[in-house]
Amino acid sequence: MSPAPVRMFLKTRLGTWTGFGAAAIVLFGLAPLLLSGFRLGLLAQFICYAIVAVGIGLAWGRGGMLTLGQGVFFGMGAYLMAMHLKMADAEFRNGPGAVPDFMELAGIRELPAYWAPFSSPAFTIAMILLLPTAFAVLLGLAVFKRRVKGAYFAILSQALAGAFAILLIGQQSLGGFNGLSRFQYFFGFTLADPVNQQMLYFIAAGVLLAVVAIALQLRRSRYGELLVAVRDAEERVRFLGYDAANVKVVAYAVAALFASVAGAVFVPVVGIISPASIGIVPSIMFILGVAIGGRASLVGPVVGALAVAWAQTALSEQFPSAWTYAQGLLFIAIIALLPGGIASVFKRFPTKRTPVEAAA
C-alpha cells in the first residue's frame, strides 16, 4: 500500500505537512460529514484510546519500556476532569460549596477538602497536565535510576494499575466502585446538546493531531535517537556518558501526560469513569492496539488502537465469547509472528534488521 517512494516522501518536510493535512481533512472534514452524531461520539471515544496509544508507542516501541499501567495516568486525568465537572454541576444547581449529587446519595454532607480547588477550571487543567507527569517523573526516577528494567518494570507498572484501581474502589468520596458519571455541563456547555458533542469530538481530534505532532518531533530530534539507542543498547549509551535513566524518564513522563489528557477528554465524551476502566486488564488492553498497529511506528499505534476499539464495540456485544478469543489470539499471533505490527508489513525495504527484536 505504501511503497518505498511514498515512505520517502512522507519523511520530507513537505510530506509531513501533507500527511497532517490529509489526517486533518479526514478527521475534521470527512468524519463529521459522513458519520451520525452517535458514531461521531464513538469515534471521539476511540480517539481517546489512540492518544494513549501514541504515548505507549513512544515509551514501549521507541524506548523499550513495556508499561502495563497506563490506566493509572488515564484514570488520573479522567478523575481530575470528572471532579471538576461534578463540582461545576453541583455549583450550578445549589450555589458555591455545594456537594455533588453522588455524595448526597452516599450520605456525605461536607465537601472533602481536596475537592474544593477543583471548582476552578484553570486549576483542574493545570492538575491534569502536571499531576500525572510529576507522578511519572518521580516513579520513573525511582525505578530507572536504580536500573530496574525489563520485566521488573513491566510488573511494577502493572501492580501500580492494580493498586490504583483498588484504591479508587475504596474511596467513597470518588464514587467508589461506581465511579463518577452523569455530567451535565462541560465548562458551561450543555453536554446533551449535539453541537457541543461535536465540539468534544473536534477537541479529541485536535488533541490527537497535537499528540502525534509532539511524538513526531520527539522521534526526529536527537533525543529520539538517544531513546532508540537506550532501547537497543542501554549499556553502550551509558558508557558514552549519557544518563540512560533520564532519557527513559522523559519518554515515560510524556506517555503519562498523553494518557492523562486522553482521560480528561474521555470523561465528557463518554460520560462516565469508574475503576473498572483503568485497572490491570484495561491497562494491558491499551497495549493490544499498539502491538497490532506497530509499536515502533508513529501512526501504527493510532490505527491499531482505533481498529481494536472499533472491533471491541462492534463485536463484544454480539459475540462476547468470540471477541475474547479473538483478543487472546491477536495478542499471541501479532506479537509472536509480527512483532513490528501491521506497520512492518508495509515496510517493503527495511533499513535496519529487526529493530524490534532487539528491544526485548
Added chain:
Amino acid sequence: MDLLVGQLFTGLSTGSILLLAALGLSLTYGQMGVINMAHGEFIMAGCYTAYVVQQAVGDAGASLLIALPVGFLVGGAMGLVLETLLIRRLYHRPLDTLLVTFGVGLILQQVARDVFGAPAVNVAVPEALRGGVDLLGVTVPKTRLFIMALAVVSVAAVTLVLRFTPAGRRIRAVVGNRDLAETAGISSRRVDAGTFFIGSGLAGVAGVALTLIGSTSPTTGQSYLVDAFLVVVAGGMGRIKGAVVAAVALGALQAVFETYSTASLAKVGVFLVIVVFLQLRPQGLFTLRTRSLA
C-alpha cells in the same frame, strides 16, 4: 498477646497462600527469564480440577487427596504445551513473551467461562478440615493450617528436587550458566520443558488448595497473579529462598496494614513498600551473583 498471635497467624497464612501461588512462577522465571502471565490461569485450572474431581468422586476428603496430584498434572501439562508451542519460540524476547502469555491467559479464562459458566463454583471442604484449632489462645481455621502445611511441603519438595536429584542439578546448572551447561552436554531445551512442567504443576497444586478458602470463578487466577509477581520481584527472581522470605514478609505486611487501615489501602501500602525496597535492592532480596552487566 492474642492480637499479636492473631496478626502473626494472619500474616503467615496470607504469606503461605502467596507463596503457593508464587513458587512455580519463581521457578519458571529463574529458569528462562520469562514472565508467564498465564500462570494465574494455571492456578484457576487447578481450582476447576478440584471442582471436577469432587463432582466425580463425591467424598470431599478423598477428592482433595486425588485432586492434588491431578491438579499438578493438569497444570504441568498446560505449562508443557505452552512452553513447547510458544515460549520456546520467543526465546530472547522476554517482554513479548509476557504479552503472548497474557493472550493465552485471556483465552483460558474464556474457555473456563464457556465450560463452567461465569458464576463462581464452590468446592466442599472435607469434614476433617472444617472448624478451627485453638492455638495460643487464638482460633485458627484448619483449612489455613492445611494450606500452610502444603506450602511448607511444596517448598521442601522443590528444594530437595533442586538440590539432590540429577534433574535438579541440571536445572541449577542451566540457571547458573546456560551456555556452560550446554557445553557440558545438558540439553537446555529439555531442562526448560521440565522446569516449566514443575513450575506450572505447582500452580495447579496451589489452585486445588485455594478452593479450600474461596470460591472458584474464571478470574480467580488473575486475582492472585499480581501479588505472586510482587513476591517474585521482591524476593529476587528465580530464587526459591527469596520467594519464601518475600511471601511471608509481604503477607505479614499486608496483615499489619489491614489492621490499621482498610484492605484497599493495604494493597497500596504494600506496593509503596516494594518500590522503596527496590531502591535498596533493585534485584530483589536474594540475587544470583553473575558478572553480567544487567
